[in-house]
Structure formats: structure tokens, C-alpha cells
Amino acid sequence: MRKIWLKGWGNKDSNLNVVKVMVYVSPKATVLDPQGAAVQQAIKSLGHASVDAVRVGKTVTFEIDAEDTAETRATIDKLCDGLLSNPIIEDYRYEIVEE
């Protein structure tokens, strides 16, 4: 159950299902990652010589007022593929946390 604020209607309790999505975007393994290389350099300069393969990506979280259905997942994939990530240089995966 989630409380939603409806403009002009005051507070209202609602039974709407909300799907919370966490998207992880990372540079493709085959693509150079200058940020990852710089972070790795910093880690090594701190004396951690054994740390390797550092890659820097990003996470994006959002909520959808919907149930976790195939249709919802298709929408999420559509958002991930092109807007949230560029398939030429990045990979994505996501997790769904039902609230």
C-alpha cells in the first residue's frame, strides 16, 4: 500500500501497485572505459595492487504504477534500450522490487 498525494483532492490511500525498478548501466566489456581506468589507477596508488578490472557505470531508479507483468517488463526494456543506455557502448540489467 502506498500513499499518493492527489493535487486538489488531499491525501488519499491507494491500493495501486507500484513497481520499483533499479537499472544498472555499465560500459560494454569490449568498450574502453576511461573513468574505470582512472579509478583503477587511484585504487592502485592507494596500495591495492591486486585490484583489477574496474569499470564505472551508473544506476537509475524509477517507479511505475503498474503490476509486474510481461507488458511492464517490455516497457522497462524499451526505456533501458536507447534512453537509459546506448546499446553500442553500454549493457544494462535491472531488478524489480515490488512495494
Add this chain to the structure above:
Amino acid sequence: MKVAIIQFPGSNCDWDAEHAVDQILGVPAKRIWHKDSLPGETEAVVVPGGFSFGDYLRCGAIAQFSPIMTDLKNFADKGGQVLGICNGFQILCEAGLLPGALIRNDCLDFRCLNQSLKVEDSNDRFNRSKIGNSIALPIAHGEGNYRVKDSTLEEIEANKQVLLRYQGNPNGSIHDIAGIRNRDGNVYGMMPHPERAIEAHHPCLDGIPVLQSFLEPLQSARPAELASS
């Protein structure tokens, strides 16, 4: 109006591009807001540099879904002339009008300098004899590192789609690529700024032949004398 200069929130080379095309080359140009339609009389489009939508997510990632992009894609599909400069190049790549993508410079620095470039014999309109063997144009970018998958890179090279290569690679771009065109030869993209090399107080004037070659089909491009006067 012949040339439309698309303005996104965060574009900052739009006025410069308009000045270069309209005032220096003498081809009527107008800035068009990204939520408006492309005017019917448009003969060429410049997607200018800047930081559209704050470069959020990726450079050009959000601009590719602006309302005007539907018109721009239709315009390009029909053979319309499109030039993307810097952020404009990034937007055209994100929108799929040009192959590849631009990622962070390998040095991680924002590179801002007058860059030496080798002109490739790409097509009749944009070749060495017209523009010169080696030219210099200002660059100013943090994400100019051109990346493309190997098979596409082979196609780009085989089809002579590379317009300009860096001489002394400033950003790690693959095959030193600074600018490319699409296969059909009507969509151009480049990281260097030709509109910043057109007047006596600029570092050089090499932007004039570059812009003239792009606008050549429109034919009313004025001679370059104006720039030095």
C-alpha cells in the same frame, strides 16, 4: 530561410552557427526551437554544439527524443543535408542518423585547442582538393572519443565515410576519427567547430571551406573574402 539551426535547451553554439551560415556565408539561416516543427522551406539543418539537456545520462541521449527529431529523421531520410557539430554530432549518433557513439576522452580532460586535422577524400563535395590536405579547427569537448563496433568500422572505412582525422589524437578516438558522414552522404557529423574558424579574430579560417562544402548544394554561399574584411 534555407538553413535551420536546431536549438535544444543547453545548446550554446546555435547563435554562432547561425552567424556563420547567415552572416559569413550569406545563406539565410534561422534558429528553430526543438519543440517546433522543421519549416517546410528547410534546405539544410545544422545541429549545433553545446550541452543539450545538460549532457545528462549521456551526451545527446535526451535530445534524440525531442519532438523535432521526428521531422529531422524524415528530412534526412529524404536526402536532406544535415550537419551535426560537437554535441550535434553526439545527438545524431544517439538518434541513429550516424553510426557509432562518443564516449569520455581517454585522457579524461576536457580538450580545448586549435586541432590539426587531416582531410580525407570522402566524397566529391568534401575532399582534400576542395578543403586542403591538412586544416586546423577548434575543438572543445570532454566526450569526443569515437567508438563503433569493429564490423561497422570496417564498413565506414570501406565506404570512405571518414571526413576528418585528428593529427595528434586528443581524445583516444578510434582510427583518429574526428568527423564522419552517413553512407548516403547527406548527414555529416564532426567534433571540431568550423563555425569558430571563420573570422579574422579566430585562430584560423579553415571553417569556411568546411561549411561551404556542406552548403554547396544550396549554392548561394558567398565567397570567403567577407571573412577577412
